[in-house]
Amino acid sequence: MKRSRAPLVVTIAVLIFFYLPILILVINSFNASRFSSTWGGWTLAWYARLWHEGEIWHAMQNSLIIAVSASAVSVVIGTLAAFALHRFDTRLQKTQYLLIYTPLVIPELLMGLSLLLFFVAIGMNLGLLTIFFAHVTFCISYVAMVVLGRLQDFDFSIIEAAQDLGANWWTAAVRVLLPLLAPGIIAGGLLAFTLSIDDFVITFFVAGPGSTTLPIRIYSMIKFGAPPLINALSTILLVVTFLAVWISQHLTEEKR
Numbered sequence: 001m002k003r004s005r006a007p008l009v010v011t012i013a014v015l016i017f018f019y020l021p022i023l024i025l026v027i028n029s030f031n032a033s034r035f036s037s038t039w040g041g042w043t044l045a046w047y048a049r050l051w052h053e054g055e056i057w058h059a060m061q062n063s064l065i066i067a068v069s070a071s072a073v074s075v076v077i078g079t080l081a082a083f084a085l086h087r088f089d090t091r092l093q094k095t096q097y098l099l100i101y102t103p104l105v106i107p108e109l110l111m112g113l114s115l116l117l118f119f120v121a122i123g124m125n126l127g128l129l130t131i132f133f134a135h136v137t138f139c140i141s142y143v144a145m146v147v148l149g150r151l152q153d154f155d156f157s158i159i160e161a162a163q164d165l166g167a168n169w170w171t172a173a174v175r176v177l178l179p180l181l182a183p184g185i186i187a188g189g190l191l192a193f194t195l196s197i198d199d200f201v202i203t204f205f206v207a208g209p210g211s212t213t214l215p216i217r218i219y220s221m222i223k224f225g226a227p228p229l230i231n232a233l234s235t236i237l238l239v240v241t242f243l244a245v246w247i248s249q250h251l252t253e254e255k256r
Contacts, residue, residue, distance in 0.1 A: 022238065025231050025234055025235065025238075026231075026235050026238070028227075028228075028231045029046060029047070029228070029231035029232040029234070029235040030042050030043060030044065030046075031043070031228070031231075032045065034227070034228055035227075046228040046229055046231065046232040047232045047236075049229060049232075050229060050232055050233060050236075053229065055212075055217065056214070056217060056229075056233065058212075059212050059213055059214045059216070059217035060214050062128060062211060062212060062213050062214075063196075063197050063213040063214040063215070064197070065128065066128060066131050066132055066135055066196060066197075066213065067135070067193050067196040067197040068193070069132055070132055070135035070136045070139050070192065070196045071139060071189050071190075071192040071193040071196060072189075073136050074135075074136055074139035074140045074142075074143045074188075074189070074192045075143055075185060075188060075189040075192065077136075077140050077143075078139070078140045078141070078142070078143025078144040078146075078147060078188060078192075079143065079144075079147050079181070079185055079188075081096065081100055081140065081144045082143075082144045082145075082147035082148040082151060083147075083151065084096065085097055085100070085144070085148055086148060086151040086152070100140070100141050100144050100145075101141065101145075102141075103137060103138040103140075103141040104138075104141050104142070104145070108199075108201040108202050109201055111137075111138065111202055112134070112201050112202040112203075112204065112205030112206065113205055115130075115133075115134045115137065115202065115205065115206050116205040116206055119133075119206060125208060126206055126207060126208030126209075126211070127207075127208040127209075127210065127211045128211045130206040130207075130208065130211075131203055131206055131207055131211060131213065133206075134202050134203070134205075134206045135196045135199065135202070135203075138195070138202065139192035139195060139196055142188060142191050142192055142195060143185075143188035143189065143191070143192050144188075145188075146184055146187050146188035146191060147181065147184045147185055147188050149184065150181055150183070150184030150185075151181070151184075154180065154181070158176055158180070159172045159173075159176060159177060162175075162176045187247075187249070190244045190245075190247055191244075191245075193244060194241055194244045194245060197214070197237075197240075197241075198215060198237070198241060199213075199215065200215035200216065200219065203215060203216060204216060204219075214233075214237075218230055218233065218234070
C-alpha cells in the first residue's frame with residue numbers, strides 16, 4: 001500500500017507558515033533600504049544605529065532587571081511548590097496544583113487586567129515593582145511544571161541512602177537533591193527568563209511612567225514607524241530567545 005504524502009505536505013506547510021515570516025524579518029534586518037518592500041543591498045547599518053538609541057537600551061535595562069529578578073524569585077518559589085506537589089497528596093495540595101496550573105491557561109489579557117485592578121485597589125503605584133510582581137505570578141507556574149516533571153523520574157531512595165550514611169535532611173537536600181535537580185531547575189529558570197523578557201500583554205497593563213520595557217518600546221516604535229531598527233532588534237532578541245530555549249531543552253533532557 002502506497003504511503004500518503006499528505007502528512008509530510010501538511011508538516012512542511014505548517015513549518016513554512018510559522019518560520020517564513022521570521023526568516024523574512026531576519027533578512028530585512030540586513031536590508032539597506034528603509035522599506036521592506038524594496039531590496040537595497042546588504043548592510044549592518046541598522047545594527048550599528050542601535051548603539052546610539054538610548055531609549056532602546058534603557059528599555060532593555062528595565063527588561064533585564066525584571067527578567068533576572070522575576071526568574072530568580074520564581075525559581076525558588078516554583079521549586080518549593082513543585083517539591084510540595086510531588087511529595088504530598090492531600091486535598092490542600094490539589095488546591096495548590098490548581099492555583100499553580102491556572103496561570104498557564106488564563107488568557108494574558110484577563111490576567112493583565114486583573115493584576116491592574118488589584119494593584120489599583122491596594123493603592124500601589126504602577127512601575128517596575130508591579131511588573132516584577134506580575135511576572136513572578138506567571139513565571140512560578142512554568143518553573144513549577146518543569147521541576148515537577150523532573151521530580152516524577154527522581155529516585156528518592158538516594159536521599160534515604162544519604163541519610164543512612166549519616167547525612168541529615170538539610171545536607172542530603174543541598175548535596176544530593178539539588179545537584180540532581182539542577183538541570184530541571186536551571187531549565188525552568190531559563191524558560192521563566194525567556195517568557196519574562198518577551199512578555200508584552202501583561203506588562204502593558206501593569207507598567208507605569210518610566211518603566212517601559214523592551215516589548216513596549218518596540219510597540220511604540222511600530223506606531224511611529226521605524227521598521228529597520230525593529231527588524232535588527234527583533235533579530236537579536238530571536239537569537240537570545242532561541243539560545244535560551246535550546247539550553248533549557250538541553251538541560252531538561254540531560255540525565256533522563
